[in-house]
Amino acid sequence: MNATTTRQRLVVIGNGMAGINTVEQILKLDPQRYEITVFGSEPYPNYNRIQLSYVLEKSKSIDEIILNSWEWYRENGIDLRTGTTVTRIDTDSRTVHTEDGTVVPYDKVIVATGSKPLMLPIPGADKEGIVGFRDIADCETMLHAAKLYRKAAVIGGGLLGLEAAKGLLKLGMDVTVVHLVEELMERQLDRTASLMLQAELESQGLKFATGRQTAEFLGGQRVTGLRFSDGTTLEAEFVVMAAGIRPNTEVGRASGLTVNRGIVVDDYMRSSAPDVYAVGECGEHRGVCYGLVAPLFEQGAVLAKHLCGVETKPYEGSVVSTQLKISGVDVFSAGEFMDAPDLNVVRMHDEWHRIYKKVLLRGGRIVGGVLVGDGKQAARLQQWIRTGTVMTEEIHAAIMGTAAAEAGNSAADLPDEEIVCGCNGVTKKHIVDAIRDNGLTTVDEIKACTGASRSCGGCRPVVEQILQFTLGDKYDSAAAKKEGICGCTKLTRDEVVAGIQEKGLLTSKEVMHVLGWDNPEGCSKCRPALNYYLGMIWPAEHQDEKDSRFVNERMHANIQKDGTFGVVPRMYGGVTTPEDLRLIADVAVKYNVKLVKVTGGQRLDLLGVSKEDLPKIWEDLGMPSGYAYAKALRTVKTCVGSQFCRFGTKDSMGMGILLEKKFERLDMPAKFKLAVNGCPRNCAESSTKDIGIVGNEGAWEIYVGGNGGIKSRLADLLCKVKTDEELVEIVAAFMQHYRETGKYLERTSDWIERVGLASVTAAVVEDTENRKALAARMETALSQVKEPWKEVLDNPVLRQRLYSEIQVPVGTK
Ligand SMILES: Cc1cc2nc3c(=O)[nH]c(=O)nc-3n(C[C@H](O)[C@H](O)[C@H](O)COP(=O)(O)OP(=O)(O)OC[C@H]3O[C@@H](n4cnc5c(N)ncnc54)[C@H](O)[C@@H]3O)c2cc1C
Numbered sequence: 001m002n003a004t005t006t007r008q009r010l011v012v013i014g015n016g017m018a019g020i021n022t023v024e025q026i027l028k029l030d031p032q033r034y035e036i037t038v039f040g041s042e043p044y045p046n047y048n049r050i051q052l053s054y055v056l057e058k059s060k061s062i063d064e065i066i067l068n069s070w071e072w073y074r075e076n077g078i079d080l081r082t083g084t085t086v087t088r089i090d091t092d093s094r095t096v097h098t099e100d101g102t103v104v105p106y107d108k109v110i111v112a113t114g115s116k117p118l119m120l121p122i123p124g125a126d127k128e129g130i131v132g133f134r135d136i137a138d139c140e141t142m143l144h145a146a147k148l149y150r151k152a153a154v155i156g157g158g159l160l161g162l163e164a165a166k167g168l169l170k171l172g173m174d175v176t177v178v179h180l181v182e183e184l185m186e187r188q189l190d191r192t193a194s195l196m197l198q199a200e201l202e203s204q205g206l207k208f209a210t211g212r213q214t215a216e217f218l219g220g221q222r223v224t225g226l227r228f229s230d231g232t233t234l235e236a237e238f239v240v241m242a243a244g245i246r247p248n249t250e251v252g253r254a255s256g257l258t259v260n261r262g263i264v265v266d267d268y269m270r271s272s273a274p275d276v277y278a279v280g281e282c283g284e285h286r287g288v289c290y291g292l293v294a295p296l297f298e299q300g301a302v303l304a305k306h307l308c309g310v311e312t313k314p315y316e317g318s319v320v321s322t323q324l325k326i327s328g329v330d331v332f333s334a335g336e337f338m339d340a341p342d343l344n345v346v347r348m349h350d351e352w353h354r355i356y357k358k359v360l361l362r363g364g365r366i367v368g369g370v371l372v373g374d375g376k377q378a379a380r381l382q383q384w385i386r387t388g389t390v391m392t393e394e395i396h397a398a399i400m401g402t403a404a405a406e407a408g409n410s411a412a413d414l415p416d417e418e419i420v421c422g423c424n425g426v427t428k429k430h431i432v433d434a435i436r437d438n439g440l441t442t443v444d445e446i447k448a449c450t451g452a453s454r455s456c457g458g459c460r461p462v463v464e465q466i467l468q469f470t471l472g473d474k475y476d477s478a479a480a481k482k483e484g485i486c487g488c489t490k491l492t493r494d495e496v497v498a499g500i501q502e503k504g505l506l507t508s509k510e511v512m513h514v515l516g517w518d519n520p521e522g523c524s525k526c527r528p529a530l531n532y533y534l535g536m537i538w539p540a541e542h543q544d545e546k547d548s549r550f551v552n553e554r555m556h557a558n559i560q561k562d563g564t565f566g567v568v569p570r571m572y573g574g575v576t577t578p579e580d581l582r583l584i585a586d587v588a589v590k591y592n593v594k595l596v597k598v599t600g601g602q603r604l605d606l607l608g609v610s611k612e613d614l615p616k617i618w619e620d621l622g623m624p625s626g627y628a629y630a631k632a633l634r635t636v637k638t639c640v641g642s643q644f645c646r647f648g649t650k651d652s653m654g655m656g657i658l659l660e661k662k663f664e665r666l667d668m669p670a671k672f673k674l675a676v677n678g679c680p681r682n683c684a685e686s687s688t689k690d691i692g693i694v695g696n697e698g699a700w701e702i703y704v705g706g707n708g709g710i711k712s713r714l715a716d717l718l719c720k721v722k723t724d725e726e727l728v729e730i731v732a733a734f735m736q737h738y739r740e741t742g743k744y745l746e747r748t749s750d751w752i753e754r755v756g757l758a759s760v761t762a763a764v765v766e767d768t769e770n771r772k773a774l775a776a777r778m779e780t781a782l783s784q785v786k787e788p789w790k791e792v793l794d795n796p797v798l799r800q801r802l803y804s805e806i807q808v809p810v811g812t813k
């Protein structure tokens with residue numbers, strides 16, 4: 001009998017932090033035990049929900065918060081069904097049923113459906129412009145709203161509400177936090193701490209309406225404001241409800257499980273039905289529903305052991321702690337935090353340094369604490385609370401000592417068994433052993449090896465201190481913070497590129513082998529990056545490694561959330577003809593295309609095309625690919641210009657078409673957009689493009705580094721040139737310089753911020769010899785590009801393999 005037939009079938013409902021953490025633990029304990037299927041409503045692999053606040057304030061991209069890549073699921077043999085909502089479990093027939101009619105049998109099933117935002121039933125709550133803050137879709141709605149509206153209200157002055165408010169403030173909105181009681185975070189902070197927090201946030205620009213109850217949302221179809229129960233009003237064009245969460249128990253209820261607030265589970269996460277378990281925020285353990293990851297991971301650890309037949313202590317509940325993730329605001333709270341007659345309180349309030357520390361003792365044992373303005377001892381305080389440690393002179397001095405006195409490395413004093421990363425339960429000993437056993441030298445390596453700092457990231461400074469203390473003289477501060485291109489190597493982008501050049505490496509396999517990758521297979525981060533760097537360095541010699549490319553680039557079309565594709569034919573400069581339009585319309589009708597959309601880049605997108613129809617459509621269109629999916633030149637947007645416009649001083653359409661024809665198909669570090677305008681009225685929006693060209697007084701102005709996406713940035717003026725030839729040469733040199741020095745996936749907006757405009761100007765404009773050399777290397781690269789749709793049509797094997805055989809999961813990148 002082979003291994004798969006003896007495996008039990010484990011179905012996980014919910015592809016979020018608790019469910020996948022449990023799966024990770026199971027894979028560590030007994031990787032062959034289960035055949036695993038995971039259902040997730042969202043179209044993404046598991047991501048770090050905690051860090052949505054960073055996505056909102058644009059300090060991280062969605063890619064950067066993905067915890068488990070598509071490859072991870074594939075490599076572990078997990079059947080991942082994203083974009084699929086489970087409706088119920090039939091506990092009699094032992095099957096899981098989904099919204100789209102799929103039925104999957106199970107031997108064991110884990111419900112990990114998380115929570116939903118609590119949407120208060122206030123009159124008018126169904127108006128447009130009122131959202132919760134729970135997932136990537138909410139984040140995207142908020143990012144979009146910040147572009148269109150100015151005045152926002154956030155209902156809820158808890159952790160989530162304050163992080164949402166700060167994010168919207170950073171996006172340029174005028175934000176008021178509305179809170180029912182007078183004190184912010186009143187479930188974690190006492191009045192002193194709460195007032196300090198409010199003062200700090202006010203100094204950063206947030207406004208507050210505390211002690212206010214929202215009675216009604218004002219406006220027509222869309223919200224325009226709030227009316228409070230005292231009759232006063234607040235103008236708001238956009239509202240985030242962050243008034244709490246509600247365990248998502250729909251599947252539990254529909255399956256007949258015992259549900260109170262959450263799905264009721266025992267100390268081994270068993271629900272009321274045999275072989276049905278619940279973990280995470282959807283569960284209720286001993287009457288408590290948790291809303292933070294640390295307890296959920298503790299539950300997951302117990303459940304994984306139980307499911308793998310490994311002896312385990314029961315889960316008996318958790319002490320939770322809260323740390324606000326807002327830059328410049330250090331706030332921590334754990335356990336009890338309010339004065340009470342049976343408690344002794346140790347307190348320090350330094351108004352000058354704006355530091356407040358409070359530790360609560362019952363019978364001499366530490367049972368809670370609050371830190372504001374100085375959270376360095378947060379991890380230790382949490383551990384002392386968790387273990388009910390008796391207060392000593394040393395602990396008192398460690399917590400209450402001044403910030404200056406504590407400035408040294410306190411990692412040496414941490415006991416071995418002290419938990420450093422509360423979210424993932426990683427101890428100091430675990431970190432020290434990992435550093436010694438594996439020769440780790442950077443915080444990122446420790447994260448990859450132990451999981452410490454992987455979730456909220458609050459313990460990163462302590463992890464670095466432990467690294468410093470463990471390495472002693474060998475510790476190199478700059479190197480410790482150095483970020484390898486992924487967890488498979490310590491090498492940075494520049495070191496990898498230099499290694500490829502110096503050692504003449506031609507394939508990713510060679511790079512990984514010769515440059516000593518820790519993971520010899522690479523991962524979803526480094527494989528596409530290496531493929532790009534190799535192609536950029538050796539344009540003639542490098543054989544494109546198609547399997548390393550993201551699925552959109554492999555398929556030469558954009559995958560949509562329902563698993564269909566979008567097809568964008570090339571339309572140079574956004575200019576078309578009646579004949580081409582007629583052809584596109586005929587093809588759209590013939591293949592029953594669901595939607596035809598004019599894109600922001602002036603192209604036509606045929607949406608809702610099945611994978612099998614892609615080659616047929618390309619064949620019928622007979623047009624080149626518009627590359628709307630690639631890390632390459634996407635579009636050159638043009639205005640009407642001097643050919644027709646009264647104001648036009650330059651032929652923007654002609655120049656746009658010329659540039660698009662010249663530079664199409666070339667791989668770039670990230671997607672790349674151009675615009676050409678006939679005059680400074682700038683109808684084609686040059687200021688938000690990687691290169692924006694503006695005709696002005698008989699010359700061309702060249703702007704660079706603009707971005708109109710999530711992380712918007714206005715382009716900088718690079719230079720002004722007189723002739724078309726100079727323009728084309730500088731554009732070529734600029735693009736090649738970016739290709740040669742940009743990190744894979746780094747947009748020009750970030751690249752210019754990193755390397756500085758002056759260095760780009762020097763390399764591309766001032767140093768004419770270098771400019772010509774760059775433009776010449778660009779010509780070599782351009783001589784190698786091929787039209788991808790034609791390549792597929794001319795290659796029946798590739799066509800069969802990609803468009804008939806491969807199954808592409810929904811939401812795949
Ligand atoms: C903005 C924000 C900031 C946060 N900050 C912190 C913090 O600083 N520290 C901290 O500890 N915690 C924080 N949290 C809370 C933390 O993210 C959650 O505790 C954790 O994600 C819960 O994990 P879970 O797996 O139970 O639920 P989730 O991560 O929500 O996962 C549940 C998944 O199940 C899916 N699902 C639901 N129903 C179905 C169905 N019927 N079929 C298929 N799939 C389904 C959902 O779409 C979701 O993807 C924060 C949360 C948010 C939103």
Ligand code: SF4
Binds near residue numbers: 640642
């Ligand atoms: S940018 Fe100037 S030339 Fe171009 S369409 Fe607008 S007004 Fe006319």
